[in-house]
Every structure is written in structure tokens, then in C-alpha cells.
Amino acid sequence: MGARLLYLLLLGLLYEQPRGDRSFTIDDDQNCFKKDGVCFHYISGSIHYFRIPAIYWKDRLMKMYMTGLNAIQIYVPWNFHEPEPGMFNFEGDGALEHFLDLANETGLLVIVRPGPYICSEWDMGGLPAWLLNKKDIVLRSSDPDYLSAVNSWLSVLLPRLRPRLYNNGGNIISVQVENEYGSYHACDYSYMRHLFHTFRLYLGDDVVLFTTDGNTDRELKCGSLQGMHATVDFGPADDAKKAFDLLRRYQPTGPLVNSEYYTGWLDYWGGNHSTASPQMVSHGLQTILEMGANVNMYMFEGGTNFGYWNGADYKEQYKPITTSYDYDAPLTEAGDPTEKLFALRSVISQFLPVPEGPMPPPTPKYDYGVVKLQKVGDITDFLDILCPGGPIVTRYPITFEDAKQYFGFMLYRTRVPWEIPDMTSLSDPFNGVRDRAYITIDGSFTGVLERDHVRMINVTGSAGDWLDILVENMGRINFGSFVNDLKGLVSNLTLGVDILTDWLVYPLNIDGLIAENWPHMHRNHIIMAAQPESHTGPAVYTGTFKTAVTGDTFLKLFKWTKGQVWINGFNIGRYWPDRGPQVTLYVPGNILSNREMNNITVLELESAPEILLIFLIDRPIISKNDHGF
Template sequence: MDVNTIFLLFFTCFTGNIKSVSGTRSFSIDYENNCFLKDGKPFQYISGSIHYSRVPQYYWKDRLLKMYMTGLNAVQIYVPWNFHEEKQGVYNFSGDRDLEHFLDLANQTGLLVILRPGPYICAEWEMGGLPAWLLQKPYIVLRSADTDYLEAVNTWMAVLLPKMRKWLYTNGGNIISVQVENEYGSYYACDYNYMRHLRTLFQYFLGENTVLFTTDGNTDKEMTCGTLEGMYATIDFGTDTNISQGFSRQRRFEPRGPLVNSEFYTGWLDHWGDQHAEVDSQKISTMLAEMLSMKANVNMYMFEGGTNFGYWNGADHDNRYRSVVTSYDYNAPLSEAGDPTEKLLNIQDTIRKFRDIPEGPMPPPLPKMAYGLVTLSMVGDISSLLDELSPQGPVKSHYPLSFEEMKQYYGFMLYRTKLPRDLPESTPLICPLNGVHDRAYVSVNGVFLGLLERDRILMMNVTGEQGDQLDVLVENMGRVNFGSKINDLKGLLTNLILGTDVLKDWLIFPLDIDEAIASGWPQSGLRQPPPGPVRGPSAGPVFYQGTLAPNGLAWDTFLRLGDWTKGQVWINGVNLGRYWSNRGPQQTLYVPGPLLSPSQPNNITVLELEGAPLHTRVVFLDRPVLSSSVSKT
């Protein structure tokens, strides 16, 4: 830790202590009367989860106001470590990452904050919020007392927690309690030394009087491994759980103190290939009323889900790898676009029976626009665009290297080699030990031949001649965010075997697609399509571009690529996320209005990975399509 960091820590702690001593605000646990105390008076929170990382900054105030007008008196938020430190030692708290601005807006709105700073958060977020650069140490044991892991955690918390100290309620802010780790009882390690270390770390930076808590699932094993003396044990459960049984389990670990359901599930997540999740609105209202009548403190997860923009979606791996979709709508009371739903109005009616809610109307949905059809033109396949997408050139390696070894943590990477011999007949290309993480698009001399997919497609056939160029584009579909497999390496993790030959002597191209598109490519003229008729669609990974003409409005809209297959979309340089139309259930991508220009052409860039339709059209709708009857693949 350098001298500047030590000085910052000392100064923050010193000034924070002055505020604590001079202030009269307090927040604590009353074990005798089984409640929280706020400024010495009994307090019950009715909270909702919202993730600032999934909602554009320009809509934070709108969402918080709607939550306040519903009758909530608090919001619960995660802090995704990897969102703020994508590259080790480089911290970003600006724009959509301006956590303190979000806290300030919540404070202005009249909402208290329940802070969940991790370091692990789950949240169906990429790697559960842990930065992928941790995996550069191949034997690191995440979420444990492993020295490499704790060193990284200590450094991160020494940056984050001093920023949060001034926002504690006792210091004049609005943070009333702070979660340590997250659902640790669900993790195999069960390392009490790790949890003790975190407890000490949080107390050092936030003060020993700060209310620290844990949250765990509704089983004895989870509560046993996830709880620790000095941190108040809370529980989470949804509409499939008996309330009395749920809280009786909390009582076995916290015999006295407030009842707390830290995650009361209003909906659920979707994976590609799932049916769209829905949770009954009336059941939520009925259970909420029952918990509130018991004087329980309830946080509804989610109150607004938002969107996994870019590459931030996580994944699960139980029996097989399953990637989370781009939309995190979650069937929540506020939709992905922040619109009040019937579920929200039912919850508002329920809360009204237990406390006064703010007077005045609920803010209406923001306007939406169906901008209509746009025809895209082909720019070129990835293999022909490497000067733009990988300007630093390839790395040579005898055997494949992972994303983490290449220090490219998200998106796509191209592996290139040559066929070692003539293959006049179909020859199997195999990645043994399921070593493709997560999808590999294979072409020979620019002709797309097929793909390999983790846990699903482990072999394909290749033909060609000795010396032909073999390109393997590998897509990271999101790291596992829950369970024992969160150390989820990406890329080609084992050799590719072609017939009886082990493929060697690779050129590995790290692709910085986002930087190229944010800089104006392909519309900027760095590379223009050849003159003549518009080129039709081509199989395999191909870029397309077009423009949405301005019409004087910049309203929210939803982009549908109904006849396209699978890929990624950027609008005006911003990565909207993944689409996978033929797997579903999600069929539209949410486009926040402020991304669009009302007066200038709006650039659309699509990377279609498998095959575009002949018409190469996309359509902008005024409503989402998150559920489809597309058959599962």
C-alpha cells in the first residue's frame, strides 16, 4: 500500500470519526424489542433492489422516484467490483459508474440505502462481480482466505469503503446497514477465517458501530456457513417458501433482533433457452402483507431489474453451462424500461395498509417510439477486418492461450492456424475435455463451417487442403456467477484436435471491437464497403451497419432482430448486449432514448455470428418482446 493510500485512509477515518461524534443520528439493532432503531425509535424498512450498474445514469432519478412513490423507504444496492476495476489498479467511478451520485440521488429522494459491497455479489452478474483479472493467478481460491485473493480484496476495499463511510446514516448520509460478502453459505469453501477477515476489514473502514449483516438461503447448511458472530444474520426466500418456516430458521441463528427477508423474490432470471420467468403478482402482495404484519423488514429483489448491457451478464453451471440473457427485467414491479406494472400497483396498495405513502400520482412510463425498419449493409467478416479490430496484431503461441492469459477479459478473440494436411473428406475437429468456453465459430479460408459450444456441441467436421487458413472465433458468453465454478476461464482451454493431429502454432488476435466501434468504426470511413450493389448476407461472424434517421425525438425503443440468429449490437458506439433470436426467450433489446440523437443519424452496428436473413432488416418497436415460443436448442 503506497503512502498516498495510507494518508487517504487515515484522513478518511479521522474525518469520519469527527462526524460520528458530532452527529446525533443513529441506526442500531434493538435485541430486546426485536427491531431496528433509527434515531432511537423503532424502525421497519420496506425496501426494493435496484442495480445502478444495470440502469443508465440519466434514468436513476426517475427509477428512484417511482420506488419512493410506491411507498418504499429504502433501496438495496450491490457494488460490482469488476464494474469499477475492469483492469487491475484502474478505478472508474464516473458516468454510469458514479456510485456516490446514485447515493446522493437516493438521499435527495428520501430513500435510505442498504449497501451490499461484496466483494462477491452474485446478482446474475459477470463472475458474480469479481474481476476476471483475479484468474491470472491459476491456483487462486476465490472467496477464501487465500493470500492472493485477500490481497486483492484488501486493496479494493481500501478504495471503496472510505468513499462509503461519509454516506453512512450516522455520518449524515443514508446508508443504514452494510452486507458482508453475499450468500456465502451457498459456496463450498465455508471458510470462517475469510469471513472474520472481512468483518475486521469492514469494521476498520466503516466503524465498529455500523450495522453489518449477512444474507443466506433458507437452509441450515447455508445459514451455518454464511453467518458469523458480529454480523446480523438475515435470510432470503420467495413465494415458494412458508413464511413461518423461513423466519423460524432465521430465529435459530438470531434468537433476538428484527426479522429480515433480504431478498423477497418478485420474479426470477432468464437463461437463453428458458421460458420467460413470471411470478404471480397477487401472491407477492399477500406474502408481503403477511411479513409486514409480523413487523418484518423486507427487501424486494428485484424492484427494477434493468439490463445486462455489453458483456455484463453472468451464467450458471449446474449440470451444464447456461448463460443469462441480456434483459434483467426479472418480471419485477418496474419493468426493464422503468415502467410501473400491475405488480407495482398491487404492492403500493399493500404498503398503504402499513404506512403512509407519499401523496401525488405515480410518475408515468417514459414515452416509447416504434421507429420502424432499418436495412443494414454488410461490412465484412471478422477475418477480413483484423486491421481495425486488432490493431496491435496477433500473439504467437505454440498452443492456445486463454482470454485471461491474453489479458482480454470480455467479448471475442480470434485463434488462427493452418491445416496440417489435406482433408479431402470430412474430418472431426474436437476440443477434448469440453475446452471451448463458451462458443467457437470455425471457418476455413473465410468459409464458415460450423461451431463448437460448451457442454452442447463438442465436435464438428472440417475439410480443406494443407496450409489452408483455419480461423476459430471464440465468444465469452459470461462467466459463472454462482456456485463452485466461478473461476470460469474463457477461450480455448485445451488443444484442438483435427483427426489425429493436435493443432499448433497459433496466431491469437485479441479483438477490441468495442473500442473500434466507440471510435466511429465502421461508419467513420476507416473501412467502407466496396462500391457497387449492397452485398447480401454471409454465413459466419460478419459485421453489418446502418443508420436510423433522426426524427426530432429521442425516446426509448426496443430493437428486434427477429430473423437474425445470434450476435451483438451497438448503437452510437454503445454496446446494447447480446441477442439470440433463435434460442430465446428474449426477442428485443432495450434501447434507452438518451442513446439516440434526435437530429443526427444514429449508427447501428451488428455482429451476426452465424447467419443474417436475406433482407438484413431490423425493426424498432415501442414495446419489448421478452417471451417467445421458439423451441429450445
């Protein structure tokens, strides 16, 4: 251990850069940050690079700069950068250092929140699902298995940040340790101290380390720690003076900081689209700035939960978060300035000089028209290519994590054990469906079991029929005490009073196959498997379209029910207009081609319309209440 510690200390010295007069510190006497020896206040906005295609990063950063912000705040999602243990991705849309450099070129300072837990309404709060391979692991605690994984991750991430610290010539002015830890049940100070010393080891003694917690005694008590600057979060509907007075009990001196001033809120499937008026948000910002406090607006642009990256909350029941993370933020999901942005800019101009010149315009949006799809086949027609290694044979169901299939879909198959001529209950007595199960018997779609909502359906069938249950992971819980959210069938199902056994479990590599241009390069499958007479149950549909220009668009699946969409192999996310509030899916123009045919693949899970049409339109519909839906 001594030799390893010496190695890490030498590594830290290697990353030190000549600092000259650059410094970013806390002055407890004047209750302010000091940048290069002068009192400094930041007005910042949150942006999630991992929710925005890299090609648009510069555009979004420039719009934030032109609003008058002098800083941005980012999370770093561990699971996005280490999808498998020891396999790291810092390229493409994960090019963290490139993003930091772009912010620096734009003139923006950066506040980094690297976790290891980040919440962010992101799958499992940014923690990798592969941690759950250890069944008894205690997340966000001093559990040795958890700390071992955390130490490994931080040994990769933090050295990447060190040369970009402000004191070392970069633009990172402060770094958060963990995230809203006071909202977690553990209240493990040993864990927080371990993280504090680890951050100091890799980042040095000069960087400002801080914590963020909600504005209650319990949250600030369990989330703050001596040696780190405590900050608070609250929204425009809260009493700013009361929140900062409470913060002063735990942070008696130094600058006041609201690390998450809410400009809007997230959306859940089945809820209403959240909004916050420009007047209320701008008035709250003015109040904070008049108190001499520092502020970060969460979010300034939300972006999109592409693929399967959305998280979920558990408040009496499981509540998955929508694909859109628009957040009613000052910049829309597609990066367009809003009335709220200009209202905030007006407030900021009273406290900081706002750059002169026009705000960059919205990116072009296009109506590409109607695309006709055709059915390729039911999902069960392709088990041999979606699961080429064959099924896992098991007496009782296993979880996604058992199969090391962390996202997407798995199919559970067994035989109907006896004749069921009369309607008989297929039930989930222990609420073990995580999160939706699509039931087919002998090829006929029968219904859906849904976590916390639908625990039983009635079925009929014959002895020996295939009973197929396609289970969808709808996103792991990202906040609170239940982030160890296993997926799949986590308990037994019963038919009548009998427990179903003897399963064949197929982990489905749908994304991998589509990335190889399936089914478009395999037209024989379309011809062989086409079944236009049946549009119910989990099935694959495809289509193509041409365009002379490429730009952002929005996919509207009118009268489709629920599923997943890929365009040119890129998973643009989940659709569920039947439940809402989100109706359209954002399609970034960078994934489209104006030279070749654009391929669309749809996995509809329940029921497709009789006429298989989808629409590519030039405006979003993120609320079912929007005019025109």
C-alpha cells in the same frame, strides 16, 4: 503494518461527521432496528444502478418512493468500478456517490451490499476477471493473493461510503459483508472474519453489518458470523414462518429480515421467460409484514445487462443469462410500473403511509420503423485494425485471461495440417470451448462448437487452408463453486485424432474501434469489403437512421441468428432470438440523437437474413411466446 493501520484509523476519523441525534442500531431486547431511538421497520426494493443509465436513476427512485418504499438496496460490482487493476471508474453510469445522493434527495434510505462478491447474475459475481491472471488463486477465501486485491479495493470503496452512513449524516443504514457465503464451498471463517474487521476499520463500530444466506442450515451456518446480523432470503412460494424459525437458530434476537424476497426470477438463453403472479408476490409480502419482519424485494427493477456484463449459472451445464434482466419485477426493464407494483403498493399502504400523488408515468417509447443494413465484411477482413498489435504466436491455445482480453471475442487461427477431402471431425474432447466457437475454413463458415452442447462438427478442407475459430465469451459463472471461469480455448482441439497446434491468437478490440465510430467513418472499408452474396459466418453489418425525437425503443432482429449490437458506439448487448426467450433488445433513449444520424453496428456470428432489415419498435418482446412474434 503498524504505521499503515494508524493511517487508516486516522483516515476513518477524518470521514466522521457530526451525528447529532442520528443513529441506526439494533435493539436485541425489542427485536427491532432503532432509527433515532425509535423502533423502525424497512420495506425496501433492490435496484442496480449499474444496469440503468444514470439519466434514468431519478425517475426509477421516484417510482420506488411513490410505491411506499422507505429504503432501497444496492449491490456494488467491483469489476464495474475497477476494470483493470488500480484503474477506478466512479463517473457516468458508475457514479455511485451521485446515485446515493439522489436516493437521499428522494427520501430513501439505502442498504448497501458491496461484496466483494455480489452474485447478482453479473459477470463472475462482480469479481474482476483480472484476478484469474494468477492461475492458482482461490477466490472468496483467505488466499493471500485474493485478500491483497480485496484489501486494495475496499480501501478505495469503503471510504467513499463512510460519510454517507446514516450515523454520519447520510442515508446508508446497513452494509452487507460478502454475499450468500454459505452457498460457497469454502466455508472459510477466517476469510469472513478478515472482511468483518476490514469493514469495521473503514466504516467504524456504529454501522450495522449483516450477512445474507439462503434458508437452509448449511447456508446459514457457513454464511453467518458472530458480530454481524444474520438475515435470510426466500421467495413467495416458501414458508415464511419456517424460514424465519430457521433464521432464529443463528440469529436468536434482533429484527427479522428477508434480504431477498423474490418478485420474479432471471432468464437463461434457451429457457422460458420467468414470471411470478402479482397476487402471489403481494400475498407473500403481506405475510412477511404481518410477522413484523423487515423485507427487501429482489428485484424492484432489474434493468439490462448491457455490453458483456451478464453472468451465467452452472447447473449440470453452462447456462448463460440473457441481456434483459427484467426479472418480471414491479418496474419493467425500461422502468415502467406494472400491475405487480400497484398490488404491492396496496399491501404496503396497510403498514406504512404511502406518499400521496400520482405514480410517475412510463417513459415515452417510440417506433422508429425499419432500418436497412449493409454488410461491411467478414470479421477476418479487419484483423489488422481490430488487433493492430498483431497476433500472439503460440504452440497451443491460450485463454482470454492469458491475453488480458477479459470480455468479447478472440480469434484463433491455424493452418489445416493435411488434406481432408472427406468429412472429418473437428472436436473439443475436453469441453474446452468457453463458450461458443464459430468455425470458418478457407473463408467458408462451417459450424459452431458450444460448451456442454456441441463438442464435435464435421469439416473438410485442403492442406494449408486457414482454420479460423472465433471464440465468444458468453459471460462468466456468477454463483456456486465455479466462479473461476476461464474463457477462450482452455484446452486443445483435435482434427481427426491429431491435436491442432501452432496458433495465431488475435484479441479483438471491437468495442474500442466502434467507439471511435468505425466503420461509419471509414466508408472505404464498406466499399472494398462488401460481399452481399454471403450472409453466413461472423460478419459486420451497419446502417443509419434519423429521428426527430429521442426516447426509448426496442430493437427487433427478425430472422437474424445471434450476435452483438452497438448504437452510436454504445454496446446494447447480445441478441439471440433464434434461441430466446428474449427477442428484442432495450435501447435507452439517452444514447440516441435527434440532431445527427444514428449509427447501428451489428456483429452477426452465424447467419444474417437475405434482406438485411432490423426494426425499432415501441414495445419489448422478452418471450418468444409473446403474441406477434
